[in-house]
Amino acid sequence: MASNRRNGANTPKPSTPIELPEPATRPTSISSSTPTPHQDRDTTTHWITALFPTPLETLLLSTYPALLLLGSLFSTLSPTTRSAPYNPTTQSHPPSSAPSYFALKSNLLNTYFVKIAWFWVSLAYLLFLVVHPANGPGLLGSRGLVLTPKRLRGVLRWAIVTMWWGGVTQWFFGPAIIDRGFQLTGGACELASQYEGTGGGEDFVTGQACKAVGGTWRGGHDISGHVFILVLGSAFLGLEVLPILMGLRDERRVRGRDGGVGAPERELVAQEQEGRKVGLGLPLGVMGLSAWMLLMTATFFHTWFEKLTGLLVAFMGIVVVLFLPRAVPALRDVVGMPGI
Numbered sequence: 352m353a354s355n356r357r358n359g360a361n362t363p364k365p366s367t368p369i370e371l372p373e374p375a376t377r378p379t380s381i382s383s384s385t386p387t388p389h390q391d392r393d394t395t396t397h398w399i400t401a402l403f404p405t406p407l408e409t410l411l412l413s414t415y416p417a418l419l420l421l422g423s424l425f426s427t428l429s430p431t432t433r434s435a436p437y438n439p440t441t442q443s444h445p446p447s448s449a450p451s452y453f454a455l456k457s458n459l460l461n462t463y464f465v466k467i468a469w470f471w472v473s474l475a476y477l478l479f480l481v482v483h484p485a486n487g488p489g490l491l492g493s494r495g496l497v498l499t500p501k502r503l504r505g506v507l508r509w510a511i512v513t514m515w516w517g518g519v520t521q522w523f524f525g526p527a528i529i530d531r532g533f534q535l536t537g538g539a540c541e542l543a544s545q546y547e548g549t550g551g552g553e554d555f556v557t558g559q560a561c562k563a564v565g566g567t568w569r570g571g572h573d574i575s576g577h578v579f580i581l582v583l584g585s586a587f588l589g590l591e592v593l594p595i596l597m598g599l600r601d602e603r604r605v606r607g608r609d610g611g612v613g614a615p616e617r618e619l620v621a622q623e624q625e626g627r628k629v630g631l632g633l634p635l636g637v638m639g640l641s642a643w644m645l646l647m648t649a650t651f652f653h654t655w656f657e658k659l660t661g662l663l664v665a666f667m668g669i670v671v672v673l674f675l676p677r678a679v680p681a682l683r684d685v686v687g688m689p690g691i
């Protein structure tokens with residue numbers, strides 16, 4: 352992104368980070384614990400540019416709409432998928448005429464990966480925090496596990512993203528945001544005949560409760576939970592491990608307390624980290640499976656609008672936890688930034 356790049360003589364070479372003396376006005380607690388911009392920061396740049404993703408982050412984030420478009424395009428162009436009957440109430444093709452194994456709700460990846468996706472995302476991320484040397488002495492090292500500030504902030508970012516996942520899909524002071532959205536847009540539980548007369552469908556305020564009694568969750572806008580969880584989980588993992596994988600080759604920008612925007616002072620030179628691949632296999636594996644299942648979801652399930660809202664709600668969580676701290680120093684002091 353052109354406006355995201357520093358220009359001319361002020362640009363430090365990515366491979367040679369500039370060592371600068373601490374400015375007299377900078378509180379020592381900040382320089383010792385959280386990233387602050389280089390002194391060559393551009394005070395004329397608008398703070399909003401600190402929110403812009405780097406080129407590699409842009410590439411990562413743009414894969415999600417690209418996969419959704421690709422899947423939707425395939426389902427429109429493929430004669431087999433296009434002609435297969437689709438049931439909008441179950442949001443799927445009937446199993447008897449499913450155009451592919453991955454069009455079945457019972458497919459193994461759906462059952463053991465997506466339906467418990469937050470477990471896999473959490474496991475991959477927490478293990479990465481524990482074992483990768485960039486986060487501090489690891490379990491595999493001679494000093495044993497040390498609870499470093501980087502690890503604490505990493506756990507905090509994971510906890511916030513987890514709360515977003517929980518609020519959207521599980522519980523939000525009552526029904527989850529997805530269920531509340533469904534009811535607000537006119538949806539309700541239509542009960543199966545054996546429950547009629549025993550109480551209203553309004554007793555069942557979540558899609559899960561409604562389906563559990565054989566009812567039909569019908570009439571409202573149902574944000575795609577699959578798109579949401581797959582995008583939120585894999586984008587979180589991707590943005591967390593990217594600085595470790597790429598180091599200064601993909602320099603981020605942050606806004607300092609004086610309003611200037613520049614590169615964080617202590618960007619990680621991950622290439623110098625010994626054993627830098629340790630702990631990255633599971634996050635990358637989860638990201639790969641998520642990409643595949645996102646493509647399958649886009650091809651065989653949901654309407655395009657349900658997929659779009661799933662994507663947008665996931666991006667909201669990512670922006671708050673991983674991009675907003677770059678522009679808000681006070682927030683950055685608390686949650687930190689991946690790799691720093």
Ligand SMILES: CCCCCCCCCCCCCCCC(=O)SCCNC(=O)CCNC(=O)[C@H](O)C(C)(C)COP(=O)(O)OP(=O)(O)OC[C@H]1O[C@@H](n2cnc3c(N)ncnc32)[C@H](O)[C@@H]1OP(=O)(O)O
Nearest residue numbers: 456461466467468469470473474477520575576577648652
């Ligand atoms: C320093 C620190 C040291 C610490 C060191 C620790 C060490 C390491 C410890 C690890 C510790 C971990 C701790 C984790 C703790 C937890 O997080 S455990 C929690 C685990 N639980 C989960 O992950 C649950 C995740 N699932 C969910 O959130 C929801 O089920 C979902 C997936 C978002 C909701 O999706 P949904 O209801 O299926 O809704 P939706 O996408 O709208 O789909 C509609 C229908 O189309 C179907 N469908 C849609 N797309 C597809 C598709 N692609 N294929 C098939 N069917 C589809 C759906 O199955 C659904 O059908 P029904 O099932 O309703 O009939």
